Structure formats: structure tokens, C-alpha cells
Amino acid sequence: MIRRFPTLTTGRAVRTLLALLAVAVLAGCGGGGLQLHDHPLAGHIVDAGSGSELALGDALARMSQADVVLLGEVHDNPIHHRLQLKVLEQLSQRRHPALAMEQFDSEHQAAIDADQARPDATADSLADAGKLSREGWGWPLYEPLVRTAVSRGLPVVAINLSRAGARQVARDGFRAMPDGPGRGVVEPVWNAGRQATLEGLIREGHCGQVDDRVMGMIVQAQRSRDAVMAERIAAHAARGVVAILGGGHARRDLAVPIYLDALAPGRRVLSVGMIEVQEDALTAADYPSVREGLFDLVWFTPRFERPDPCEALNKAGMAKAMSKQ
Secondary structure (H helix, E strand, O other): OOOOOOOOOOOHHHHHHHHHHHHHHHHHOOOOOEEOOOOOOOOOEEEOOOOOEEOHHHHHHHHHHOOEEEEEEOOOOHHHHHHHHHHHHHHOOOOOOEEEEEEEEHHHHHHHHHHHOOOOOOHHHHHHHOOOOHHHHOHHHHHHHHHHHHHHOOOEEEEEOOHHHHHHHHHHOHHHOOOOHHHHHOOOOOOHHHHHHHHHHHHHHOOOOOOHHHHHHHHHHHHHHHHHHHHHHHOOOOOOEEEEEEHHHHOOOOOHHHHHHHHOOOOOEEEEEEEEOEOOEOOHHHOHHHHOOOOOEEEEEOEEOOOOHHHHHHHHHHHHHHHOO
């Protein structure tokens, strides 16, 4: 049974950490962007399986016991990156995990390794070697993570399938995936239920404006990306992995975890969803992430203010329609 958290209990340490991080973020970005700091769930960590709240120390202990920790983020939320950094710093005190990042395309791994082997390697030099899109990914948000990995000698692992690679899969099917174990598991783990769920998420993410003719192509591209990410992560699971990736890729029901189960059986995979609170959703049970068990742990955070993507997309669609009249 999911319970509500009307007052601070075991979440006090988390809330204190969150407040300190929010102050630091606001100081660094001129005070804009973060909303709902006082939401009753902000800062709480919930075990989605039991619905119970975890203290920060207990959550970190759970992460330290896992072989793979997937930190599913909202890419532009600065609080998520500060929390990820805290997790990486904590877990790297006990072992020497790899830092796996969606922000780097896997085809550049050799260049990343070569740069990291240099005694004068820096976060910036790794970003250059890995051809990271600094503007596209918002490099200042990720730089502290990479800098920590470089300073502590943690391998940086590129896990993403490039846009060009995903487009090729969308066009030519899974046979166009890179050679490797990921290609071998992408189809066996799939089923009709997962297909329907992913199609629904894609429609929602594209504001309902997805042509049915291309839906299958988008699904293939997404599945191939998840399988490649899992393949790259599985290769380092024995030493431990902290993975930085979008929340959708960390879902236990249809993304990276289902491929990791096939590629690294027996490895302990912990999926952490960093979920932005909603003004009209005040209990953990109000969130599908908890209610449907989409992650192992759900870490609630303030929202980051951003433009409504559907508004811009709808305007573009209307302008296109009018131009044809």
C-alpha cells in the first residue's frame, strides 16, 4: 500500500540536501527555473515496490549494493545533476565504478579511452574526444560528473547509439544495429504489451502528432538505443556502473533494464527514477512511476520550468497547414 508523506519523517536528510542543492543551483543560474520546492514529496525517496519511504543513507546503501545503478534524469533539471554527482561521489568511495553516459555516442569510445589515459586529461578534453554536443546537452550540467570521473580515475563509458545509427535502424531495421550482443537480445525480450506502451509514450512525447506510417520506425530506433546502452553497460557491470541517462531509458518495464536482464543475468540492477513533482499530485500513489513500479526507487525533486513543447509544435503545425491553403 502506498502511503502519503504529509510531514517530514525519514526524508529529512534528503530534504535538507535538496534545499542546499537548490540554493546552489539558484545562485548559479540567476534564480530562475526551479519550481515547487515546498511540494510535500520534493526530496523524498520512495521504494516503488513497497511504497515505503527511504532515508537518504538507506537509499545510498541500496545503490552501493547494486552492480549497476541507472540514474534516470530529466536532462535539463539542474537538481538531478547535483544529486547524480552526490551519488557518484558516494559510491566511488567504496569501489571504482565506471561512469556510463548517454551524452557520449559509443562510436567515440576509443578516443575517450585514449584521452583519459593521458596524464593531463580533463573533463573538457574528454568532451572534445567524445565529440559531445556541448550546446545540445548543456555541458555545464554534466561537466562536474565527468570532472569527478577524471579526477578519481573512473572509466567514462559512452553508451548512446548515435543519431545517424538510430536513423539507419529506423530505415533498415535491427539488422542495421552495430555488431554486438545488443543486436541479439533486441527482439527476443519484446512483446505486444511493451510495443503498445512504447507507442503510447512516443505519441505523448510528440504531442499526439506522430504519423502512423513512421511510428514503427521511431519504435525501432528507440529499442535499438536501449539495447545498445544495455550492451555497453553490461560490459562493465562486474566492476560496477553508475549510468547517467534519460528517465525513459531507465524504466524497468520496457527500456534498458529488460535488455540488461538478458545480457547480464544475475547482476544486480537498480533503476532510480528522478521524477519532477506535479502541483496537483501530492501523494506517491498519484505518480505512475510509483504506482506502476516503473523504477526500483523514485526520487522526487522540484520541477524545472521550461516552455511547453506541445505549444510550439502545435503552432508549427498550424503554420504549415495555413501555408498549404
